[in-house]
Amino acid sequence: MQKQDVIDCHARISPYVHDTPVLTSRLINTKVGAEVYFKCENFQRAGAYKIRGATNAILQLSDEQRSKGVVTHSSGNFAQALSLAAQSLKVPAHIVMPSSAPQVKKIGVLEYGGTIYECKPTLGARQRMADQIAKETGAVFLHPSNNEHVILGQGTAAFELLTERPDLNYIFCPVGGGGLIAGSAIAAKHFGESCKIIGGEPFEADDAYRSLQTGKIEGNNTVNTIADGLKTTLGDKNFPIIKKHVTKIVRVTENEIVVAMRLVWERMKIIIEPSSAVTVAALIRDAEENPKEYMRKKAGIIISGGNVDLGDLPFGK
Amino acid sequence: MQKQDVIDCHARISPYVHDTPVLTSRLINTKVGAEVYFKCENFQRAGAYKIRGATNAILQLSDEQRSKGVVTHSSGNFAQALSLAAQSLKVPAHIVMPSSAPQVKKIGVLEYGGTIYECKPTLGARQRMADQIAKETGAVFLHPSNNEHVILGQGTAAFELLTERPDLNYIFCPVGGGGLIAGSAIAAKHFGESCKIIGGEPFEADDAYRSLQTGKIEGNNTVNTIADGLKTTLGDKNFPIIKKHVTKIVRVTENEIVVAMRLVWERMKIIIEPSSAVTVAALIRDAEENPKEYMRKKAGIIISGGNVDLGDLPFGK
Incomplete structure (x- = not known):
């Protein structure tokens, strides 16, 4: 880079x-x-800071990709950041959150217009559900840090x-x-x-x-x-x-x-x-x-x- | 004004x-x-904000008054503010504090170089002790708000x-x-x-x-x-x-x-x-x-x- x-x-x-x-x-x-x-x-x-990376990643997508939305898994700040970035850019956001995530973070995601999908609190379960949503909706998967x-x-x-x-x-x-x-x-x-x-x-x-x-x-x-x-x-x-x-x-x-x-x-x-x-x-x-x-x-x-x-x-x- | x-x-x-x-x-x-x-x-x-008034009040004093210091009674922010303002202006600060004042506020006063005098936690006791210190030391009494x-x-x-x-x-x-x-x-x-x-x-x-x-x-x-x-x-x-x-x-x-x-x-x-x-x-x-x-x-x-x-x-x- x-x-x-x-x-x-x-x-x-x-x-x-x-x-x-x-x-x-x-x-x-x-x-x-x-x-x-x-x-x-x-x-x-x-x-x-997470909204910086979330915004940059969404802005790299084509119009067609944006229309189908983005998906991530996160229990915390990236879930809220991607929801808010997506809301600002009028892109649907699918957020996989472990069932153990704090209520206050779930409320944050909902306030910013993200859609929550609950999964079991393991890294494997998160990734599987995110992959499935990507497949079903055509949304682009954005990893919170490895992208x-x-x-x-x-x-x-x-x-x-x-x-x-x-x-x-x-x-x-x-x-x-x-x-x-x-x-x-x-x-x-x-x-x-x-x-x-x-x-x-x-x-x-x-x-x-x-x-x-x-x-x-x-x-x-x-x-x-x-x-x-x-x-x-x-x-x-x-x-x-x-x-x-x-x-x-x-x-x-x-x-x-x-x-x-x-x-x-x-x-x-x-x-x-x-x-x-x-x-x-x-x-x-x-x-x-x-x-x-x-x-x-x-x-x-x-x-x-x-x-x-x-x-x-x-x-x- | x-x-x-x-x-x-x-x-x-x-x-x-x-x-x-x-x-x-x-x-x-x-x-x-x-x-x-x-x-x-x-x-x-x-x-x-209290350091604003404390500083202004000290700056109004003559050199002779400043050498004798200032005295106030306060259980809280003005005690710390007057101590710090006095320290900045190299003026002795005598602070009457009720025995019930929180330890953290007393520590603040001491950190800023004020001298603490403990009194009973009544408004009368505070004022009497402050008057006495003013008399003994020649320090000018500064009220936290009515000045x-x-x-x-x-x-x-x-x-x-x-x-x-x-x-x-x-x-x-x-x-x-x-x-x-x-x-x-x-x-x-x-x-x-x-x-x-x-x-x-x-x-x-x-x-x-x-x-x-x-x-x-x-x-x-x-x-x-x-x-x-x-x-x-x-x-x-x-x-x-x-x-x-x-x-x-x-x-x-x-x-x-x-x-x-x-x-x-x-x-x-x-x-x-x-x-x-x-x-x-x-x-x-x-x-x-x-x-x-x-x-x-x-x-x-x-x-x-x-x-x-x-x-x-x-x-x-």
């Missing part, structure tokens, strides 16, 4: 997505020992951040399915002056960390993490990009995630979801372990989203 | 406070049936909002001690094209509503509200301004406060405190009761602050 591809993608999706603000916090700068720039995709439409157009779209958040601050030394991204970090790596390669991409991942779902160690896509046996967006694994489209362009992946504990989330909520007064707190925690941990590498440096963070269940927060008394 | 006083005050405090952003939400515009502009003082230094310099300073949030949007038809403010709404009324008189000031108050602490009814300052027998910043009553410096320039006060239930707070957190992804949610709820209620008065209109809201105890939130499952 070339420099011009990123520029074209950004121009293509711009009418349908927000150019989100970049925030800073003196307290967090002091804590990290570097200038930290938060790219706030929690303020994005549908509350997460080149989706990857390119997700990278536009880093592109906007680097347009504003081309001198960033690092960009931190959460790693779930791998679409965001792969897209960000492409943007950093073309638009950063010398910008390393670092991933953040929970110890409890460290498949990407292990994949970089072994050189092949690893899975997770268990995923006991509050970072519900990071339970998925990498795909064959994004892993080669990650392997080539990502400097490292920093793993964090569940406690570090909650502490970082609380820090941002309390001090910056913005709502970030646990998956985004993973990335903040990863930056804090890496700066503590390698303080010299952060001295007089500038670090960006992609704050991936702000979709949380306010009735089920991890903050104790 | 004249037009030039507001301009001078704003210029005086600007090096020490943030010009906070103005946010909008399409969903809330649709709900209210008007364009709504949120002046986000939750992003202000120390998390609330002309404080009032003028608090009005600079509305001044900034009206500079950006002089065509606002309404500005909604929470009403606690009366400093913010009185200052906002002065700003609206001089800088609004035709801007009405409307107050928001909990039914459970509706002293200002009743004060406007009877024409004299009323108290509260009980204050069973989650809007902890709005339990105080008006003073002789701000009540005449409020009586003259405030159009009306809209009262809201505790449930309306929580619903409005949750709406803003979930949809705008920003953290606002219950006192600010009162104002959002008041706008929603008033627009529901008088839809014609909001058609094709523009309403500002002063989001007064974002200081909440994340370990004690009012959201149910």
